[in-house]
Amino acid sequence: MAWKCEELGLEASLVDLVDSWRSRTAQPMIQLDLQGDLADISGTVAATAYRVARECLTNALRHSAAREIVLRIERRTGSENALLVRVEDDGGGDAAKVAQSAGFGLTGVSERVAATIPLAA
Ligand SMILES: Nc1ncnc2c1ncn2[C@@H]1O[C@H](COP(=O)(O)OP(=O)(O)OP(=O)(O)O)[C@@H](O)[C@H]1O
Ligand SMILES: [Mg+2]
Numbered sequence: 001m002a003w004k005c006e007e008l009g010l011e012a013s014l015v016d017l018v019d020s021w022r023s024r025t026a027q028p029m030i031q032l033d034l035q036g037d038l039a040d041i042s043g044t045v046a047a048t049a050y051r052v053a054r055e056c057l058t059n060a061l062r063h064s065a066a067r068e069i070v071l072r073i074e075r076r077t078g079s080e081n082a083l084l085v086r087v088e089d090d091g092g093g094d095a096a097k098v099a100q101s102a103g104f105g106l107t108g109v110s111e112r113v114a115a116t117i118p119l120a121a
Helices: 002-008 010-024 043-063 095-100 105-115
Strands: 029-035 068-076 082-089
Touching (some): 002 010, 002 043, 010 043, 010 068
Parallel strands (some): 029 068
Antiparallel strands (some): 068 082
């Protein structure tokens, strides 16, 4: 949630998100892999990154039979200046189901990402 990111910062919010899932379920194993300095990521970008991570993590827990989920948030600086959010699970999946789903989660993810101001002006 936006307020959570504003209060805690992106890194602590992600740690909190993963910790709360870990305390609810022993399986699958959830790994949080934070790379680079997230301290200056705030506002809309932080809120979008958090929401995307939360939706994809929830999807992996709900829709896959994963044994392991890796949530990787990577800050790339320099000319690339980007924030990568990657959620991988080893539970397999069915692309046809993604296309046919009546769910709003992934649509919301792409809309939010498209609407978020780029890190670099
Ligand atoms: N990690 C995943 N593994 C396997 N299937 C997935 C995964 N993530 C999404 N899917 C498939 O893609 C579909 C669409 O996901 P989406 O998040 O858009 O909707 P939802 O999760 O079903 O509903 P909502 O997000 O609105 O609560 C899911 O119903 C599921 O079939
Ligand atoms: Mg979903």
